[in-house]
Amino acid sequence: xxxxxxxTTTKILIGVAIATLGAFVVYQIRNRKDGKxxxxxxxxxxxxxxxxxxxxxxxxxxxxxxxxxxxxxLVGYWNGVGWSESRWSPTGTAWSAAFISYVMKKANAGTNFxxxxxxxxxxxxxxxNRKENxxxxxxxxxxxxxxxxxxxxxxxxxxxxxxxDTTSSYKSHCDIVVSANKNEAQVIGGNVSHTVGxxxxxxxxxxxxxxxxxxxxxxxxx
Numbered sequence: 437x438x439x440x441x442x443x444t445t446t447k448i449l450i451g452v453a454i455a456t457l458g459a460f461v462v463y464q465i466r467n468r469k470d471g472k473x474x475x476x477x478x479x480x481x482x483x484x485x486x487x488x489x490x491x492x493x494x495x496x497x498x499x500x501x502x503x504x505x506x507x508x509x510l511v512g513y514w515n516g517v518g519w520s521e522s523r524w525s526p527t528g529t530a531w532s533a534a535f536i537s538y539v540m541k542k543a544n545a546g547t548n549f550x551x552x553x554x555x556x557x558x559x560x561x562x563x564x565n566r567k568e569n570x571x572x573x574x575x576x577x578x579x580x581x582x583x584x585x586x587x588x589x590x591x592x593x594x595x596x597x598x599x600x601d602t603t604s605s606y607k608s609h610c611d612i613v614v615s616a617n618k619n620e621a622q623v624i625g626g627n628v629s630h631t632v633g634x635x636x637x638x639x640x641x642x643x644x645x646x647x648x649x650x651x652x653x654x655x656x657x658x
Contacts, residue, residue: 480587480657482543487612487624490539494632501630502527513538513626517553527630532609533557535626536589539612545657548572555608559591562655563600576600576655583642584621587657588613590637592649600653610655611635618642 537551562576594607611623638646
């Protein structure tokens with residue numbers, strides 16, 4: 437376009453239009469990035485970003501726990517819960533709770549989260565926080581009480597006789613919600629098929645409604 441053909445006012449209007457279009461494009465790019473995740477605050481965004489990065493590092497689930505290249509990753513997860521290398525082996529020790537603890541700590545959960553090699557430890561702590569209605573931001577709810585949001589932890593039991601009110605230690609698993617709509621959530625967890633894996637959880641109007649696992653609680657991270 438030859439701007440010499442236009443008067444000064446027209447040139448100014450064209451310049452404003454171009455600047456406005458550029459700003460709009462930048463906004464859309466940023467909004468698409470954050471909107472896809474739907475996280476409501478910085479902590480949740482950090483949590484989701486870290487979980488997604490870990491998933492990518494494991495080549496989106498293609499690399500497995502026995503791979504030599506992933507050993508240092510496992511060391512980092514276990515260091516987060518204070519376990520030395522003498523206490524675990526890459527293929528012989530379940531590391532899903534250590535993974536969650538690592539991601540939560542890296543996202544700056546601070547002292548509010550109960551880092552542990554057992555999911556039930558931090559689940560029970562979150563249930564306690566909710567029942568006491570204390571100031572701790574990590575609170576666990578029954579599935580029919582809260583809709584799933586990006587940045588939540590959704591958990592299922594891996595043994596019989598466990599529910600929301602169980603106070604003793606039990607076998608369980610939690611995943612981090614990285615995207616969600618009314619019908620489905622995408623979640624990332626550690627030691628899923630021997631890797632950091634992503635899977636879908638069925639929802640009904642935002643509430644967990646998935647019979648594939650014995651889901652029983654949702655931990656809110658705000």
